[in-house]
Amino acid sequence: MKNLIALCIVFVLPFIGNSQKSFVSGNVSDSNLPLPGVNVVIKGTAKGTQTDFEGNFKIEVSKGQILVFSFIGYKDHYVTIEEPEKFLTIELVEDLKLLEEVVITGYGSRKSRDAVGYSVSDYGEGGASGSKSYGNYPYGVLTAGEINDIKDYSEWLSVLKQKKFKKIQQDWGFYLEHKIEVMVKDNDGEPINNVKVVLFAEKEAGIKAEMVSRTDVTGKSVLFRDLNCSTIEEYYYVQVFHNDKILGRKVKTSTKELAFTFSKQTESKNVDIMFTIDATGSMGDEMNYLKAELQNIISRVDQNIGEKRVALTFYRDVSDEYTVREFDFNSDIKKVQAFLDKQYATGGGDYEEAVEVALKESLLNNWDEEARAKLMFLLLDAPPHWNEQNVMTIRNEIRKAQEMGIKIIPIVASGADKTVEFLMRFFSVSTNGTYVFLTDDSGIGNPHLKPTKSNYKVEKLNNLIVRLINEYAMI
Structure with a gap:
């Protein structure tokens, strides 16, 4: 009887605690x-x-x-x-x-x-147009670093061997340890952008498409034999589609690089930039600064890029006032900024947020298929809820981003843990993007997670993002 009473107390106490909230x-x-x-x-x-x-x-x-x-x-x-x-x-x-x-x-x-x-007036120098602050929040204050795991691939592979990161890898089903770099150029040796590239695996059941992507402005597409599966096959096929012409090769597991040549075709100069932002309460300490940073970035992009569009997606969790709130691509920067001004951080509650819904909805926006560069900056401090359905949703959305040629560039804020870091690094590597993280150097917000990286450079966040846009759009 005593054991039964004790067991009842164990089950009842949590409900008593919850009832007081x-x-x-x-x-x-x-x-x-x-x-x-x-x-x-x-x-x-x-x-x-x-x-x-x-x-x-x-x-x-x-x-x-x-x-x-x-x-x-x-x-x-x-x-x-x-x-x-x-x-x-x-x-x-x-x-x-x-x-x-x-x-x-x-x-x-x-x-x-x-x-x-520093004082509020110390920031904002550098020739950017627009106001120097959002209310009392100056831009040029937040500091950040960048990790490009594709460029530092050997270190990426060594980090993934650590047991604690292997579990994160297995939980979310991203492996990314066997890549093939495909380069597409014209007859003059100039890179060709936005070319469809497909990796096929030769399996017992037949030939299966493992990954579909598009070349970027450098003419490169990085494919992964082990995108969502830890095992690899002995032979693969790579096919490249351009100007109603198809070129392909059968390659062995040991093949690391391939090159294809096509005749040049006129390319679009348009650039699509999406900012997908966690707007839950835990982001409140940095939200207004992010508004100031984004306003400054958008104004500088407006000066540097002739043909560009910007979109905004704000998200919270499924039980909040809204799960996703969007502003589709628009070339009128004043309208984009007006929508941005109205957003604020609240809601959430538990640690995880609706990242998978944000990804899905962001990719449903009116992206320009022919755009020279398609970039999604994903600002967040928490992972999605882990369950089998969300794992599959995220893997499917990453594949969709790959097929559309969208580079995902996470920007991780304070409060994030190693699951957030490595899941976001999986996002960036999978889509040929790069990983960005806020640092403590600004003195703003709660402590920021130190990344698993031997060395990195600290920059002003707004300068870093403008640099990445210019780099990926070849401005």
């Missing part, structure tokens, strides 16, 4: 108007959200917890939760002295100018 909602304003973008954080935790453009918020809390309301230029406001279902009306009080002396560095965390080493 509920949602608190409310509105935040100053003496006159609602305040959007106010950080609402549970004291002593990293859990929080932000007010929307009407000043409204909603957050899951427990009785006795303390909510901290913080916003640049205002005094912090504290509320102890006594009645979790109560609607809170919060009025923040301006602190003019504080407004002049601080810059925001994360949820409820501030540093003086002297401590950070």
Whole structure:
């Protein structure tokens, strides 16, 4: 009987704990108007959200917890939760002295100018058009590094041999240890862009297409014999399609490089750039800075690229206010920026988010099939939920990106773990892209994950992204 009682207690206690949690909602304003973008954080935790453009918020809390309301230029406001279902009306009080002396560095965390080493006005130099900040958030502040595992393939292979990374590899079914580089040029030795390349495997049941991709502006396509399977075959076939002509070769497992030559054809100069962004509450510490960075990047791309389109996809989780919110490709940068201005971070709750839905919806946008470069910058700090269905969805969407010639360039923010890092590196390697990660050098946000990499260069995030766009579009 004692064992039965103990067992009942074990099962009942979690439900008692859960019953004490509920949602608190409310509105935040100053003496006159609602305040959007106010950080609402549970004291002593990293859990929080932000007010929307009407000043409204909603957050899951427990009785006795303390909510901290913080916003640049205002005094912090504290509320102890006594009645979790109560609607809170919060009025923040301006602190003019504080407004002049601080810059925001994360949820409820501030540093003086002297401590950070810069002021808001120190940034924005470099000739880019547009404003130098988003509200009180300057661009040119976030710092980042890049890892191109295709270029550093030998180190990539050595890292994958580590047991802890092997499990991540097996969980998500990306192997990427046996590549073939296919180069397509014209009769003058110039690279040909956007050429369809197919890798076939010779199996007992017959010939099967293992991977379909397209060449980039360098004329190169990197194929993988072991994209989603750890075993490889003795023989493969590579076929290249261009100008209603097909060239192909049978290759052995040992083959590392192939070259094909076609007559040149007029190529498109258009560039499609998609920003797919995690907009859950955990991204709140960097969201407004990212807005400033993206506005600056978009304005600089507008100057450097004559024919280009930009699209935005924001995503949260399946139980949030929305799962995906999109702005399809548009060449009117002012309209893109107007949509960007209206977005804010909230929701989420658990660690994982709807990354697989974001991928699927992003690829359904109106991509230009003939574009010179098709780039998807995926900004996030959490992985998708792991289950068999999501694994298959992600693998299928990566294959679709490969077929469309879309390079996925993840940008990993604070709070990410090694699963996020390596899954995103799988994304970038699979699509011939590169991996980007934010660093602690900016002093903004929560601690950032240090990547598994022997060495890397730290750059300003906005400069790094503009550099990558130029590199992949050959501007």
